[in-house]
Amino acid sequence: MSGIVLSTLRLTKxxxxxxxxxxxxxxxxxxxxxxxxxxxxxxxxxxxxxxxGTLRPDxxxxxxxxxxxxxxxxxxxxxxxxxxxxxxxxxxRNLSVLENVYLAASEHLGAARHMLRPAAHHRDVVxxxxxxxxxxxxxxxxxxxxxxxxxxxxxxxEIAIALCLAPKVLVLDxxxxxxxxxxxxxxxxxxxxxxxxxAILMIExxxxxxxxxxxxxxxxxxxxxxxxxxxxxxxxxxxxxxVYLGQSGHExxxxxxxxx
Amino acid sequence: MLMKxxxxxxKTLGPAATDGSERLNWHRVGILEVVYWxxxxxxxxxxxxxxxxxxxxxxxxxxxxSLDLILGFAGIISLGHALFFGVGxxxxxxxxxxxxxxxxxxxxxxxxSAALLAAVIGPVLLRLRGLPLIMVTLxxxxxxxxxxxxxxxxxxxxxGLYGIVVAPLFGVFPWTMFAKTAYLYVLGWxxxxxxxxxxIVASPFGVALQGIRDNSxxxxxxxxxxxxxxxxxxxxxxFVAGVAGALSAQTTKxxxxxxxxxxxxxxxxxxxxxxxxxxxxxxxxGAPVYMIVHHxxxxxxxxxxxxxxGGLLTGVVxxxxxxxxxxxxxxxxxxxxxxxx
Numbered sequence: 001m002s003g004i005v006l007s008t009l010r011l012t013k014x015x016x017x018x019x020x021x022x023x024x025x026x027x028x029x030x031x032x033x034x035x036x037x038x039x040x041x042x043x044x045x046x047x048x049x050x051x052x053g054t055l056r057p058d059x060x061x062x063x064x065x066x067x068x069x070x071x072x073x074x075x076x077x078x079x080x081x082x083x084x085x086x087x088x089x090x091x092x093r094n095l096s097v098l099e100n101v102y103l104a105a106s107e108h109l110g111a112a113r114h115m116l117r118p119a120a121h122h123r124d125v126v127x128x129x130x131x132x133x134x135x136x137x138x139x140x141x142x143x144x145x146x147x148x149x150x151x152x153x154x155x156x157x158e159i160a161i162a163l164c165l166a167p168k169v170l171v172l173d174x175x176x177x178x179x180x181x182x183x184x185x186x187x188x189x190x191x192x193x194x195x196x197x198x199a200i201l202m203i204e205x206x207x208x209x210x211x212x213x214x215x216x217x218x219x220x221x222x223x224x225x226x227x228x229x230x231x232x233x234x235x236x237x238x239x240x241x242x243v244y245l246g247q248s249g250h251e252x253x254x255x256x257x258x259x260x
Numbered sequence: 261m262l263m264k265x266x267x268x269x270x271k272t273l274g275p276a277a278t279d280g281s282e283r284l285n286w287h288r289v290g291i292l293e294v295v296y297w298x299x300x301x302x303x304x305x306x307x308x309x310x311x312x313x314x315x316x317x318x319x320x321x322x323x324x325x326s327l328d329l330i331l332g333f334a335g336i337i338s339l340g341h342a343l344f345f346g347v348g349x350x351x352x353x354x355x356x357x358x359x360x361x362x363x364x365x366x367x368x369x370x371x372x373s374a375a376l377l378a379a380v381i382g383p384v385l386l387r388l389r390g391l392p393l394i395m396v397t398l399x400x401x402x403x404x405x406x407x408x409x410x411x412x413x414x415x416x417x418x419x420g421l422y423g424i425v426v427a428p429l430f431g432v433f434p435w436t437m438f439a440k441t442a443y444l445y446v447l448g449w450x451x452x453x454x455x456x457x458x459x460i461v462a463s464p465f466g467v468a469l470q471g472i473r474d475n476s477x478x479x480x481x482x483x484x485x486x487x488x489x490x491x492x493x494x495x496x497x498x499f500v501a502g503v504a505g506a507l508s509a510q511t512t513k514x515x516x517x518x519x520x521x522x523x524x525x526x527x528x529x530x531x532x533x534x535x536x537x538x539x540x541x542x543x544x545x546g547a548p549v550y551m552i553v554h555h556x557x558x559x560x561x562x563x564x565x566x567x568x569x570g571g572l573l574t575g576v577v578x579x580x581x582x583x584x585x586x587x588x589x590x591x592x593x594x595x596x597x598x599x600x601x
Binding site for chain 1: 284460464465486
């Protein structure tokens, strides 16, 4: 099956008797823009944890570029091209923006093995980090501490880090959660401008963002895949409306998305 | 190249490009560093009567520096670091009995032995974090101590190794009563290994270590083989500690069980906290201050000198988490801008 960069087969995770992911099959193609939606507790975060290697599945397999990576360490997966960003900003808060991105660039370029030449003298690393930051409009914040810049911009730093790692598959865990609309536009523009050959899986609650970003949508419910289809089909599906939005969300959903 | 046509403002050009990003600037030499090492050299000329004591201070300083490498920069907490100091001391001491009396190769042998030991236990030990790691390193230290105590045929047990003979330095300079050769010899080692530690901290490897210290999960999710990096710095730190132990054997001409004792491990930790953890000069300030205060306070009152050390430490831990260096940095920050270098 050519063109498929990431696939999971019957991926299952239990915490005791609680099944948080059951038999999840998912395929991502080169350059695909896929949204992953589902109500709280649907198993989205568990799924991302299994993809990135911080959670071990009880059964099932994960393949990246045709290679089984189910038992690989997290760092090896990153080296193989599977990169994730974080929902709750987990940057190095006491480091400058540049330093945060430097760490990723240094690892990706293999400089992190070097013990004698000063970090700042590795110009290729500094330049790669700077370029990633400039391309996301972060030049002015480069030398500020991460904890001192706006929340929306911290999310951009997450993207810059991911960019430095040259991913083939990028998992964005609610990139726009908790940031004001004005800043989220900046973020979404940045995501639009990511290289086309990266397959992106974005977990997102906001239907407007999903519709703008995704060419296909997968819906999780109670740890399994309810459906995978185009955004229009998913949004007009009666089951999705009821399970994902519940009764109270029905009206908001209708006015926000269908009426927009 | 992610972006070719981006306008590059002055901020992103030239050697000053990393201003404001401290972690990328550890390599810059400050004027105070020159003063520090200048003072260390001046001791040789100005305080000849204290050289034996000053030599032991330097040995301890080097040992504390090795602890700072793992604790301060990689977040590896150990209560058993004396293991490596002791192995270095015993191996070097025993080697002289076997005829290996040349000092520099003897010290290297001590360092390499300790490093080998770290390479063996590190991959298992460093999977642990926090309290379990503290307990296991503590246990290892105690086991090593008891083993040395029981293996009297090898270590001399309680009596230790005495009668160590070291050949003249470079085949020329004899080891005099007044520790002149010893002081410069140990100062040379300390300075060289400090330069090594300094470049490691300033390198991309060192920056990655500090990333691991701050958030190791995140580091593995940007592709860093965390365990591998921790083992590497552990081995380097053990090498430095082993050399320090070797220097102690060579300059005191004696190796006793104390080199493996819990006191040695804990003492180094206390000196590091006193000076400032993770500041590179923490051990270099903490060890001399601790030992000098100890030296003179115990002359003043041989029974109650611990009050002074205890008071000093309590004060630092309660009011200045960054140690003595942290206090100095705070003061420097409050000075008007002009006064800053």
